Amino acid sequence: xxxxxxxxxxxxxxxxxxxxxxxxxxxxxxxxxxxxxxxxxxxxxxxxxxxxxxxxxxxxxxxxxxxxxxxxxxxxxxxxx
Amino acid sequence: xxxxxxxxxxxxxxxxxxxxxxxxxxxxxxxxxxxxxxxxxxxxxxxxxxxxxxxxxxxxxxxxxxxxxxxxxxxxxxxxxxxxxxxxxxxxxxxxxxxxxxxxxxxxxxxxxxxxxxxxxxxxxxxxxxxxxxxxxxxxxxxxxxxxxxxxxxxxxxxxxxxxxxxxxxxxxxxxxxxxxxxxxxxxxxxxxxxxxxxxxxxxxxxxxxxxxxxxxxxxxxxxxxxxxxxxxxxxxxxxxxxxxxxxxxxxxxxxxxxxxxxxxxxxxxxxxxxxxxxxxxxxxxxxxxxxxxxxxxxxxxxxxxxxxxxxxxxxxxxxxxxxxxxxxxxxxxxxxxxxxxxxxxxxxxxxxxxxxxxxxxxxxxxxxxxxxxxxxxxxxxxxxxxxxxxxxxxxxxxxxxxxxxxxxxxxxxxxxxxxxxxxxxxxxxxxxxxxxxxxxxxxxxxxxxxxxxxxxxxxxxxxxxxxxxxxxxxxxxxxxxxxxxxxxxxxxxxxxxxxxxxxxxxxxxxxxxxxxxxxxxxxxxxxxxxxxxxxxxxxxxxxxxxxxxxxxxxxxxxxxxxxxxxxxxxxxxxxxxxxxxxxxxxxxxxxxxxxxxxxxxxxxxxxxxxxxxxxxxxxxxxxxxxxxxxxxxxx
Numbered sequence: 001x002x003x004x005x006x007x008x009x010x011x012x013x014x015x016x017x018x019x020x021x022x023x024x025x026x027x028x029x030x031x032x033x034x035x036x037x038x039x040x041x042x043x044x045x046x047x048x049x050x051x052x053x054x055x056x057x058x059x060x061x062x063x064x065x066x067x068x069x070x071x072x073x074x075x076x077x078x079x080x081x
Numbered sequence: 082x083x084x085x086x087x088x089x090x091x092x093x094x095x096x097x098x099x100x101x102x103x104x105x106x107x108x109x110x111x112x113x114x115x116x117x118x119x120x121x122x123x124x125x126x127x128x129x130x131x132x133x134x135x136x137x138x139x140x141x142x143x144x145x146x147x148x149x150x151x152x153x154x155x156x157x158x159x160x161x162x163x164x165x166x167x168x169x170x171x172x173x174x175x176x177x178x179x180x181x182x183x184x185x186x187x188x189x190x191x192x193x194x195x196x197x198x199x200x201x202x203x204x205x206x207x208x209x210x211x212x213x214x215x216x217x218x219x220x221x222x223x224x225x226x227x228x229x230x231x232x233x234x235x236x237x238x239x240x241x242x243x244x245x246x247x248x249x250x251x252x253x254x255x256x257x258x259x260x261x262x263x264x265x266x267x268x269x270x271x272x273x274x275x276x277x278x279x280x281x282x283x284x285x286x287x288x289x290x291x292x293x294x295x296x297x298x299x300x301x302x303x304x305x306x307x308x309x310x311x312x313x314x315x316x317x318x319x320x321x322x323x324x325x326x327x328x329x330x331x332x333x334x335x336x337x338x339x340x341x342x343x344x345x346x347x348x349x350x351x352x353x354x355x356x357x358x359x360x361x362x363x364x365x366x367x368x369x370x371x372x373x374x375x376x377x378x379x380x381x382x383x384x385x386x387x388x389x390x391x392x393x394x395x396x397x398x399x400x401x402x403x404x405x406x407x408x409x410x411x412x413x414x415x416x417x418x419x420x421x422x423x424x425x426x427x428x429x430x431x432x433x434x435x436x437x438x439x440x441x442x443x444x445x446x447x448x449x450x451x452x453x454x455x456x457x458x459x460x461x462x463x464x465x466x467x468x469x470x471x472x473x474x475x476x477x478x479x480x481x482x483x484x485x486x487x488x489x490x491x492x493x494x495x496x497x498x499x500x501x502x503x504x505x506x507x508x509x510x511x512x513x514x515x516x517x518x519x520x521x522x523x524x525x526x527x528x529x530x531x532x533x534x535x536x537x538x539x540x541x542x543x544x545x546x547x548x549x550x551x552x553x554x555x556x557x558x559x560x561x562x563x564x565x566x567x568x569x570x571x572x573x574x575x576x577x578x579x580x581x582x583x584x585x586x587x588x589x590x591x592x593x594x595x596x597x598x599x600x601x602x603x604x605x606x607x608x609x610x611x612x613x614x615x616x617x618x619x620x621x622x623x624x625x626x627x628x629x630x631x632x633x634x635x636x637x638x639x640x641x642x643x644x645x646x647x648x649x650x651x652x653x654x655x656x657x658x659x660x661x662x663x664x665x666x667x668x669x670x671x672x673x674x675x676x677x678x679x680x681x682x683x684x685x686x687x688x689x690x691x692x693x694x695x696x697x698x699x700x701x702x703x704x705x706x707x708x709x710x711x712x713x714x715x716x717x
Contacts, residue, residue: 012184012188020141020144020146020319021140021141021144021146021148024144024145024146025144028144038301038302038305039304039305039359040194040301040304040305040363041194041198041301041304041305043301065140065144066085066086066089066136066137066140073220
């Protein structure tokens with residue numbers, strides 16, 4: 001398996017509680033190891049196992065919560081990080 | 082799903098419709114005296130405005146979060162059931178209108194960062210080997226690609242100029258708006274703007290690995306890096322919201338007073354408290370980012386504001402780090418020859434003092450490159466010996482002269498002491514057994530530094546210390562010139578760390594300021610590590626505060642800004658708590674009901690945001706005029 005990091009650029013987040021929502025929804029997906037939602041940058045960063053889930057699927061989860069996903073980037077995580 | 086999305090996208094229109102209906106309702110009551118129009122207008126207004134709130138409440142509940150929206154939804158339904166349509170309509174309208182205003186004002190506080198990220202180029206023009214050009218998305222550029230940059234465009238990668246030349250504005254990296262001339266072989270940074278000319282750049286770093294990419298990521302992370310106070314409030318809010326629900330239920334159980342119970346739900350929203358601290362930090366960090374000052378989050382600002390002891394490295398921090406020959410004592414018959422010999426000898430070494438001497442010789446138009454070197458040797462702790470052009474040359478310190486039995490006259494001895502006391506490093510030169518030259522090599526003290534150090538003191542710094550590896554006389558001289566409290570010289574890097582530890586043990590909060598390259602241990606040991614200038618990757622990663630521009634003006638601003646931000650955060654927390662207390666008293670005494678409660682609640686949120694926005698424009702932007710105005714004061 002390889003761990004990748006998905007960076008989802010969302011449409012402006014305005015309520016701090018949105019953060020909690022997105023964070024816990026993503027964390028409950030299979031294969032997701034670490035989630036961080038940046039409130040002010042309106043970004044969600046998730047480290048995930050790409051054999052279990054795809055970045056597009058993670059995007060759909062956020063979309064279902066009612067937050068528009070503007071752009072998805074996938075990066076290989078460096079082992080040191 | 083589509084319905085939810087539609088509602089969310091049209092929330093502003095819904096808010097407006099709700100406002101119009103409320104106006105119609107009041108008009109119906111007071112102009113037409115029609116309770117039918119009044120009731121129905123408010124019923125309609127309540128229903129349409131409640132929909133988006135309830136959707137949010139439901140979405141949160143699905144992921145097991147009790148949100149503010151849930152509290153409001155229950156309150157509104159409650160008011161509806163007991164026929165308080167005007168209350169439910171006004172509460173929902175105020176809630177929506179409040180979040181609209183929050184959104185607008187919040188985006189203002191985020192503006193500085195947004196304008197930074199928008200500078201990031203989205204596309205690049207790749208120049209293929211066959212000479213064709215292709216415009217591609219920035220994500221598709223690889224290291225090693227040749228990129229074409231035209232006048233007015235921003236450089237999309239970090240890299241080296243392969244061909245072409247031009248003037249670049251690197252203000253996004255350094256915070257300093259100044260055109261820098263660059264040509265083939267020079268390195269360029271992503272995000273800098275090409276004023277004129279055309280460049281071909283070979284990419285060495287792309288995307289988020291570029292310095293600019295790292296800055297953006299760091300600033301984005303910093304805005305969400307919470308201070309201890311914030312983390313506490315977040316935890317608190319997590320339990321607070323459900324607790325409000327329980328309290329409202331208890332109020333109803335004990336008093337059987339349904340209106341009061343649902344009023345508790347509205348008043349219990351922790352809005353201003355939750356938003357108060359983060360919004361101050363975002364505004365403060367944004368203020369810094371605009372000026373090339375990167376503060377890594379709320380906790381860093383908290384600590385920085387508490388700093389009372391500043392520890393400085395000397396070379397490259399208090400001084401500019403560019404050494405130059407500042408004193409020449411000449412005893413030779415042919416001074417050009419002596420200078421040529423020493424320059425030729427120094428060409429053999431990579432000692433920093435050597436570079437100053439060869440530069441000086443070049444400047445004096447002495448031709449030394451062609452001289453023939455027969456043999457040369459480095460004597461540790463003394464200097465170097467060489468046979469050049471048939472002459473026996475000794476270049477080094479007093480120890481070397483004594484070791485080779487070079488006698489000094491009284492004048493020469495006095496000259497030596499003179500040069501030492503100007504804070505210069507001394508290089509003595511003997512040719513064929515007689516002293517010919519004493520050269521003083523010194524560093525330039527940063528212009529205007531005395532005033533900036535005083536400004537640090539004015540902002541609350543109590544103790545200014547210099548720790549340096551340089552010799553004691555030079556260190557003492559620099560310290561006297563600029564006014565420091567404490568100086569320790571001839572230190573190894575680990576000894577610097579020991580001093581910082583000692584200061585910490587004395588109960589001081591220490592900031593270490595260095596150039597960020599070879600100070601990593603000291604930067605890590607101090608509570609606040611500050612890297613100054615150059616914007617190297619290492620500096621960006623290891624320190625708490627990065628000053629992209631190597632200037633003390635930026636340091637003073639960062640210090641003052643942290644203090645301001647911390648005060649601002651405290652003000653916001655005080656406002657938020659004050660409002661809660663006010664509402665609670667209002668509820669008990671009976672002058673606060675649902676609609677007025679919601680109004681005060683939303684107003685308090687806007688007040689804390691506006692308070693934080695004051696931070697955005699704090700301090701003046703650094704200008705070129707100021708830098709030009711500060712006269713250069715050198716050691717000599």
